[in-house]
Amino acid sequence: MVKIDVDIPAKKLLLLGNEAIARGALEAGVGVATGYPGTPASEIIDTLAALAKKLGIYVEIGVNEKVAVEVAAGASFAGIPSLTVMKYNGLNVASDTVALLSPGNTGRGGLVMVVADDPGGISSDNEQDTRNIAKMLDVPLLEPSDPQEAKEMTKLLFELSAEMGCICQLRTVTRVAHARGTVTLGELKSGQHIANFDEAYNPAMPTLTKYNPNPASLMHLISLDRLKTIREKFESSEFNRYIGPDKPDLLIVVCGIGWVYAQESVRLLKLGDRVGILKIGTVWPLPEKLVRSYLSRVNKVLVVEEMDPFLERNLMEAASDLPADVQRITFYGKRSGHIEPYGELKPDKVIKALSDILGLNYRPRDEAYAKKAADLLNTLVFERGGAFCPGCPHRASFWAIKNALRMDGRDGFVTGDIGCYQQALMGTGFYQLRTCQSMGSAVGVASGLGKLAQFGFNQPVIAVCGDATFYHSAIPALINGVYNRADFTLVVLDNSTTAMTGFQPNPGTGVTVMGDQVKPVTIEAFCQALEIPVEVCDPFDLNSSVQVLLKNIQGDSRPRAIILRRECELTRNHREKSKPYNMSIDSSKCAGYDCGCNRYCYSVFNCPGIIWNEESNSAEIDEAVCSCCGVCVDICPSGAISRTEQL
Amino acid sequence: MKGLTRDPFNLIIAGVGGQGNLRMAEIIGQAVMKSGYLVSIGDTLGGAQRGGSVASQIRISSQIRYGPYIPEGQADIILGMEPIETLRMLTKYGSPATAVITSTRPISSVDLFGKRAIYPALEVILNSIRELAGKVWIIDAVREAMALGKPVYANMILIGAVVGTGLLPLHVESIEEQLQLLSVADAKINLAAVKRGFAMVAE
Numbered sequence: 109m110v111k112i113d114v115d116i117p118a119k120k121l122l123l124l125g126n127e128a129i130a131r132g133a134l135e136a137g138v139g140v141a142t143g144y145p146g147t148p149a150s151e152i153i154d155t156l157a158a159l160a161k162k163l164g165i166y167v168e169i170g171v172n173e174k175v176a177v178e179v180a181a182g183a184s185f186a187g188i189p190s191l192t193v194m195k196y197n198g199l200n201v202a203s204d205t206v207a208l209l210s211p212g213n214t215g216r217g218g219l220v221m222v223v224a225d226d227p228g229g230i231s232s233d234n235e236q237d238t239r240n241i242a243k244m245l246d247v248p249l250l251e252p253s254d255p256q257e258a259k260e261m262t263k264l265l266f267e268l269s270a271e272m273g274c275i276c277q278l279r280t281v282t283r284v285a286h287a288r289g290t291v292t293l294g295e296l297k298s299g300q301h302i303a304n305f306d307e308a309y310n311p312a313m314p315t316l317t318k319y320n321p322n323p324a325s326l327m328h329l330i331s332l333d334r335l336k337t338i339r340e341k342f343e344s345s346e347f348n349r350y351i352g353p354d355k356p357d358l359l360i361v362v363c364g365i366g367w368v369y370a371q372e373s374v375r376l377l378k379l380g381d382r383v384g385i386l387k388i389g390t391v392w393p394l395p396e397k398l399v400r401s402y403l404s405r406v407n408k409v410l411v412v413e414e415m416d417p418f419l420e421r422n423l424m425e426a427a428s429d430l431p432a433d434v435q436r437i438t439f440y441g442k443r444s445g446h447i448e449p450y451g452e453l454k455p456d457k458v459i460k461a462l463s464d465i466l467g468l469n470y471r472p473r474d475e476a477y478a479k480k481a482a483d484l485l486n487t488l489v490f491e492r493g494g495a496f497c498p499g500c501p502h503r504a505s506f507w508a509i510k511n512a513l514r515m516d517g518r519d520g521f522v523t524g525d526i527g528c529y530q531q532a533l534m535g536t537g538f539y540q541l542r543t544c545q546s547m548g549s550a551v552g553v554a555s556g557l558g559k560l561a562q563f564g565f566n567q568p569v570i571a572v573c574g575d576a577t578f579y580h581s582a583i584p585a586l587i588n589g590v591y592n593r594a595d596f597t598l599v600v601l602d603n604s605t606t607a608m609t610g611f612q613p614n615p616g617t618g619v620t621v622m623g624d625q626v627k628p629v630t631i632e633a634f635c636q637a638l639e640i641p642v643e644v645c646d647p648f649d650l651n652s653s654v655q656v657l658l659k660n661i662q663g664d665s666r667p668r669a670i671i672l673r674r675e676c677e678l679t680r681n682h683r684e685k686s687k688p689y690n691m692s693i694d695s696s697k698c699a700g701y702d703c704g705c706n707r708y709c710y711s712v713f714n715c716p717g718i719i720w721n722e723e724s725n726s727a728e729i730d731e732a733v734c735s736c737c738g739v740c741v742d743i744c745p746s747g748a749i750s751r752t753e754q755l
Numbered sequence: 756m757k758g759l760t761r762d763p764f765n766l767i768i769a770g771v772g773g774q775g776n777l778r779m780a781e782i783i784g785q786a787v788m789k790s791g792y793l794v795s796i797g798d799t800l801g802g803a804q805r806g807g808s809v810a811s812q813i814r815i816s817s818q819i820r821y822g823p824y825i826p827e828g829q830a831d832i833i834l835g836m837e838p839i840e841t842l843r844m845l846t847k848y849g850s851p852a853t854a855v856i857t858s859t860r861p862i863s864s865v866d867l868f869g870k871r872a873i874y875p876a877l878e879v880i881l882n883s884i885r886e887l888a889g890k891v892w893i894i895d896a897v898r899e900a901m902a903l904g905k906p907v908y909a910n911m912i913l914i915g916a917v918v919g920t921g922l923l924p925l926h927v928e929s930i931e932e933q934l935q936l937l938s939v940a941d942a943k944i945n946l947a948a949v950k951r952g953f954a955m956v957a958e
Contacts, residue, residue: 120788122781122788254820254822283797283822288794288795288797288823376826455825472829480887482846485842488839488842489846490872714865716863716865
């Protein structure tokens with residue numbers, strides 16, 4: 109990991125966008141940072157947590173994003189510069205509190221919220237543009253174009269938040285948050301502050317004593333006034349700039365990553381003397397005077413931004429206030445279809461839009477070459493789907509679930525949610541997941557399905573969630589199911605970490621993100637407090653797991669819980685740096701195609717650690733890949749696979 | 756030290772999740788930045804991090820901050836850690852001017868298990884690479900790495916090969932410095948691997 113706390117101003121580091129944001133927070137003197145892990149935002153908190161004790165700051169992973177925002181808000185009320193971090197789905201969870209923080213003020217320390225959007229759903233299940241939420245909630249928002257700017261904007265937002273008494277948002281996307289770029293460092297500022305909760309802080313209304321947005325209309329008015337002031341400040345922000353001729357044929361207006369893509373496209377197409385680029389960093393509220401001064405010079409505008417036509421619509425609104433004698437502007441972008449209104453932005457999309465609008469005939473490669481390349485791609489190159497890692501407990505858990513449901517024979521199924529285990533939507537988890545929405549949704553959906561007996565519903569329902577998800581948001585749904593006597597089996601796939609986002613701790617792991625040992629909040633104790641049956645089982649004990657599952661899915665009509673507990677193989681291997689067994693396959697015992705098992709270990713159990721040798725008509729261990737967990741020994745009908753203890 | 760042979764210089768490292776692709780990109784990126792260039796690195800992850808396709812895109816310029824995505828047909832070097840992944844990137848980002856260094860060792864995929872997909876014969880892949888690329892270096896990096904002790908040294912052999920092309924402002928010493936800064940384990944053997952890769956390509 110790059111050491112981001114070096115105190116050498118002007119030194120250049122190659123930083124991830126997320127590391128640059130963490131650095132920006134340190135240069136702003138952040139005292140408290142909270143968040144909930146989620147790709148592509150996780151490294152901000154991980155980076156700060158690793159430095160927290162050394163720098164005397166406090167870093168916490170909240171149980172969910174709403175609580176994380178509240179923890180940071182508390183610190184801000186006591187005068188501590190505070191940061192809270194989440195991916196975009198997290199803002200959906202947190203927005204209930206953010207909506208009232210926004211008109212109700214934050215403390216004199218300032219409160220900055222970083223939200224990472226994931227256009228294209230590269231590490232997510234949907235596409236969502238959180239700028240719409242910022243606008244709805246009157247939250248000022250900046251959008252960086254690269255890691256350097258992400259650092260500078262983070263710093264500025266701390267100042268703005270403290271000065272104006274409002275929560276401020278930095279919106280990143282995957283290609284900023286997860287890109288590395290050259291970053292020039294500034295000065296570090298101490299994060300050690302004196303905390304004191306006194307009267308509420310509102311520069312616009314000094315008589316305010318409480319942090320609360322009531323009376324609603326009055327406080328709404330005050331926050332609208334504040335936005336006006338901020339809009340005025342943004343008119344002269346250094347994050348907005350223009351390059352190009354005085355009167356261009358076409359004006360490209362960009363924000364975020366669009367800035368680098370637009371510049372590259374203009375350079376590639378050699379349009380520098382015809383096309384201008386106006387870059388807006390202060391995306392909400394939009395500096396309308398600045399924008400109008402450029403819009404009034406052109407009659408064609410292309411808008412380049414990630415996801416929704418957010419900037420585009422706000423520009424059109426600004427343009428509607430242009431004097432009547434100004435020429436009519438045609439707007440190109442996502443609304444016109446010149447750039448697809450879905451998926452991730454790429455330089456190729458900008459090049460194509462520019463070519464279409466200006467009638468250019470740009471071909472990145474000659475036609476015959478491009479066709480040959482496409483043919484080879486289509487005929488030879490297969491898509492590599494994802495899979496559970498070798499040794500992953502989830503493969504065994506879903507194998508057991510699949511078998512238990514089949515033995516039960518009533519067409520039972522699994523509701524699921526977000527985490528590594530959602531790969532059970534695919535072949536690696538035997539296609540067992542049939543629903544998948546938000547964190548904890550498996551339990552809520554099961555709670556609903558479990559009340560349908562009066563409508564003739566008699567399929568068994570299993571809800572799965574991970575350990576981190578259990579704490580994050582499955583708990584209210586479980587209480588709902590228990591209180592309303594819904595009929596379902598909860599299976600907690602407890603791998604004792606938050607694996608998908610980078611192995612962060614959670615309330616069941618007994619350690620905090622700063623490394624302090626604490627008493628875990630155990631899932632079984634929680635279930636016992638709800639007075640529901642709960643059993644713990646090792647998923648690698650395949651037969652017991654099947655039996656326990658079968659007994660529970662045929663249980664009485666109220667929720668019952670099974671915890672399939674085994675540590676994530678990656679965290680185990682990272683700690684122990686050893687393989688548990690020596691694995692071997694006896695090719696004389698493996699009957700291959702003649703076995704009747706349909707090559708069960710290879711093509712059905714589907715662990716990447718087992719490969720098929722066509723010549724010997726036998727399964728083989730791939731020693732470079734196999735984690736030597738040993739679980740496959742119990743699935744071979746011929747007993748050809750064996751494990752021996754490592755000496 | 757030589758300067759950039761093109762500005763921006765676009766390097767893609769193509770591989771499979773878990774091979775160490777992102778780490779390699781970081782080592783090369785740091786080493787080039789040390790010589791005063793602006794660097795940006797993006798990664799394109801396929802369907803999943805675990806076992807899916809992963810490609811790092813490294814962009815190097817003497818004065819401009821480029822975005823992390825390379826436009827179609829603009830790769831200068833494709834460094835392939837796995838033959839089918841080399842071809843995947845070459846079909847999208849390659850041109851007759853693209854130089855390719857590729858490892859020959861295939862990596863299996865769960866998609867091959869139930870015969871949902873078929874892995875083409877190695878010679879077919881290599882011929883397709885030769886058909887699309889300019890200069891091509893084919894290296895059995897894993898075999899060379901096993902001779903040094905572990906398959907993972909293949910990564911350093913491939914980095915050494917990139918240095919050996921002379922197309923980038925890099926030399927063996929600048930990689931050695933990064934290995935020390937990043938406290939890479941087995942630094943001595945890794946350095947030997949870098950030198951081995953360099954020798955396989957440099958003329």
